[in-house]
Amino acid sequence: MICTFPSLPEGNPNRKMAISKDPVLAQRLRTDVYDLCLPDGRMVGSAGHAVARKYLKRRLAEIGCAPYAGDSFELPYAVGGMDFTNLIGVIPGSDRASPPLLVGAHYDSIIDAPCADDNGAAVAICLAVAAAAKASGGLSRDLIVAIFDAEEPPYFYGQAMGSTRFYEDQLDARGVHFALIYDLVGHDLSIPMQWLPLAGGIGALAGKDFALPVLKSGVFMTGAESCPELAGMVDAAGIPAGIKLVATLNEYVGDISDHGVFRKNGVPYLFLSCGRWAHYHMPTDTPDRLNYQKMARIMRLSCNILWQAADEPLAAESNDDHTLEYEIHSFKKFAGPLFPILKKRAGISEMNTRSEMSAMVNALLMAGL
């Protein structure tokens, strides 16, 4: 069932967006995660990797993507005697000459296990975004749907990393206008075990039952600093109800996924992640533990951002501190009633400066997020 969403008044008046309603969307995301994230996993070179490739090829075709290059979604490459395959489709836009948008995530797994949050959830969201772009008749420019190989160690940051090989060897001369990359986007944020001593320190208010509902809808976003227009663009695009977006600098966490190659090459980008959790890189990262409703909201947020980015002139520029106010605002909204507690944890009385923001982020990272 498809319904067309009206443009937000402050948003892009040209955007015509056809997205399934949330329950339908969540069911589609669930089906893709369950079908992709099988018990054998998707480690490079394994039988499960080949099964996943076949599934993704079929889904890209079903959705109505065209191959990005040549006549196949499969763009193979070899490094050090090993064979790898990026799966790259495109939803053609009205202006095919302009630099395309890109939505991307890796499909390989770290171990022989489902690895649903890492990174089946993100792949399912990429497919859903592609389906919405197709149902909307395309955007004002091409949308590349990039399902990358070999993000996980030992390939991470090496020559075989799929996103690196795509950018350096497979990308055509149009380049990329804006890239939206995901990793670990299927789960609720939870209070890490390391925070429990904090709960003891501030009494009943920080009991874990209280904290969980406040934080679970959080989604971290890095990359707004890659381009001066991005923070305003995300706000104008509209953040769906039920999602709390936490903007933060990429340098706080580093290039922890496939967005790194875009950042290094000066492409405006955003990276979305719900951070690490107890099941990170564990056999227990299974499809039944994901929040498909939250994923549907992240997918809707992605469409808002991409449709807005399609018509936005974006000039890449790295200037960290133009986003400080934006980061502080988004963090306060995210933390809500927990803000005083988190400030105490970070050892700050206010959060107005870069060094105070850094103290807060460091406290969260130390806690295992």
Ligand SMILES: [Zn+2]
């Ligand atoms: Zn991983």
